[in-house]
Amino acid sequence: MQNASSKLTARAIDVIPGGVNSPVRAWKAVGGNPCFVNRARGAYLWDADDNCYVDLVCEWGPLIAGHAHPEVLRAVTEAATRGLGFGAPTAIEVQLAEHIVDAVPSIQKVRLVTSGTEATMTAIRIARAATKRDRIVKLAGCYHGHSDPLLVRAGSGAATFGIPDSAGVPAEISRLTSVAEYNDVHAMRAALEAGPPVAAVILEPIAANMGVVPPLPGYLEEVRRITQAAGALLIFDEVISGFRVARGGAQELYGISPDLTCLGKIVGGGLPVGAVGGRGELMDLLAPAGPVYQAGTLSGNPVACSAGLATLGLLTGEAYAALEKTSALLADGLRDAIASAGVHATVQRVGSLLTLFFGVDQVRNFTEASTSDTVAFARFFRAMIERGVYLPPSQFEAWFLSLAHGAAEVERIVEGARAALRA
Numbered sequence: 452m453q454n455a456s457s458k459l460t461a462r463a464i465d466v467i468p469g470g471v472n473s474p475v476r477a478w479k480a481v482g483g484n485p486c487f488v489n490r491a492r493g494a495y496l497w498d499a500d501d502n503c504y505v506d507l508v509c510e511w512g513p514l515i516a517g518h519a520h521p522e523v524l525r526a527v528t529e530a531a532t533r534g535l536g537f538g539a540p541t542a543i544e545v546q547l548a549e550h551i552v553d554a555v556p557s558i559q560k561v562r563l564v565t566s567g568t569e570a571t572m573t574a575i576r577i578a579r580a581a582t583k584r585d586r587i588v589k590l591a592g593c594y595h596g597h598s599d600p601l602l603v604r605a606g607s608g609a610a611t612f613g614i615p616d617s618a619g620v621p622a623e624i625s626r627l628t629s630v631a632e633y634n635d636v637h638a639m640r641a642a643l644e645a646g647p648p649v650a651a652v653i654l655e656p657i658a659a660n661m662g663v664v665p666p667l668p669g670y671l672e673e674v675r676r677i678t679q680a681a682g683a684l685l686i687f688d689e690v691i692s693g694f695r696v697a698r699g700g701a702q703e704l705y706g707i708s709p710d711l712t713c714l715g716k717i718v719g720g721g722l723p724v725g726a727v728g729g730r731g732e733l734m735d736l737l738a739p740a741g742p743v744y745q746a747g748t749l750s751g752n753p754v755a756c757s758a759g760l761a762t763l764g765l766l767t768g769e770a771y772a773a774l775e776k777t778s779a780l781l782a783d784g785l786r787d788a789i790a791s792a793g794v795h796a797t798v799q800r801v802g803s804l805l806t807l808f809f810g811v812d813q814v815r816n817f818t819e820a821s822t823s824d825t826v827a828f829a830r831f832f833r834a835m836i837e838r839g840v841y842l843p844p845s846q847f848e849a850w851f852l853s854l855a856h857g858a859a860e861v862e863r864i865v866e867g868a869r870a871a872l873r874a
């Protein structure tokens with residue numbers, strides 16, 4: 452049934468470390484060989500053996516419009532026809548920057564990069580330059596890409612594989628990163644006070660890399676207040692939540708204004724674009740306007756920017772209403788399936804991001820996430836694959852819905868879940 456994928460896995464392992472180009476793509480946490488994907492359209496993807504699945508990964512977030520959306524394809528094709536890239540400024544970069552500045556409340560200026568990792572790395576550098584301080588604070592279970600200072604208790608793949616700290620990161624660098632528990636104001640205050648002054652606190656305003664963990668009421672407000680009091684910048688990593696939970700991201704949803712915002716995933720519409728933005732005077736610290744160096748051969752690539760811009764153009768008020776409706780339907784269906792199967796599990800959701808956690812009542816932080824039943828999740832994952840539903844292959848990830856998911860897809864997923872939970 453998965454012969455072609457098995458053969459490709461064997462070939463891949465010979466020439467690519469672990470057979471994949473990003474660790475979470477391997478099915479290490481759930482067992483078995485990953486599906487090699489052949490093609491996808493809308494809410495569905497087909498593997499190398501032509502098995503069809505409803506996709507709840509959606510490229511890990513970028514594909515809010517669904518796979519191969521005709522308008523995105525048209526924009527990409529048109530841009531590519533004019534040339535793949537020039538290493539000189541283009542109008543489309545200005546258009547994408549204008550769109551971001553218009554959409555995201557706290558962003559006055561934005562620098563386009565090629566990944567979320569680059570966005571967070573650059574945000575930290577700007578914060579350190581602006582404050583002339585070195586120490587940063589991050590939260591356990593929040594993932595901000597794979598740069599040295601941010602690979603400390605980092606959730607996502609790092610949590611899945613039980614290696615929250617990477618080999619090869621100098622201890623001198625990790626020492627400049629303090630870690631606090633998510634949703635815990637006292638821990639945040641302690642982290643700010645214990646040690647040298649803090650340049651920045653970086654966090655996911657909706658944590659989505661330890662499974663979906665929403666901020667508790669008042670938490671982000673308090674973090675905003677105490678970072679300001681400490682003279683530290685607040686960086687919202689909205690690489691997942693940006694354009695996902697609202698056009699203006701989590702900062703619009705909760706009405707909080709960070710100093711710097713990191714974007715990625717949806718801003719590239721499926722191609723490599725990241726972005727870091729904030730107040731003009733902070734952003735003008737970047738070269739060539741200011742002394743903070745940052746650069747990229749492929750930054751603002753016109754083909755990638757065209758996919759981002761076309762995707763953002765689809766995100767109207769009605770689009771968010773439709774996403775909310777489909778996602779609520781899915782969450783309700785899953786909760787009902789859990790209750791009728793008598794399984795100990797819970798569904799946490801913000802907009803079109805959700806996670807089904809096994810073996811817990813509620814998850815508010817990484818400590819609680821770590822107590823979830825990953826063995827039960829692995830069994831559920833495999834049962835869902837057999838029923839044609841492609842989930843993220845880890846308990847500690849968000850499921851992503853798209854505009855291409857509707858009532859029919861929700862029914863297929865919920866029916867699959869009913870059978871999988873019973874089994």
Ligand SMILES: *Cc1c(COP(=O)(O)O)cnc(C)c1O
Pocket residue numbers: 565566567568569571594595596597655660688689690691715716725
């Ligand atoms: C995916 C992700 C990143 C890293 O983005 P890449 O494009 O994979 O480098 C950073 N922060 C968050 C919150 C993410 O989910």
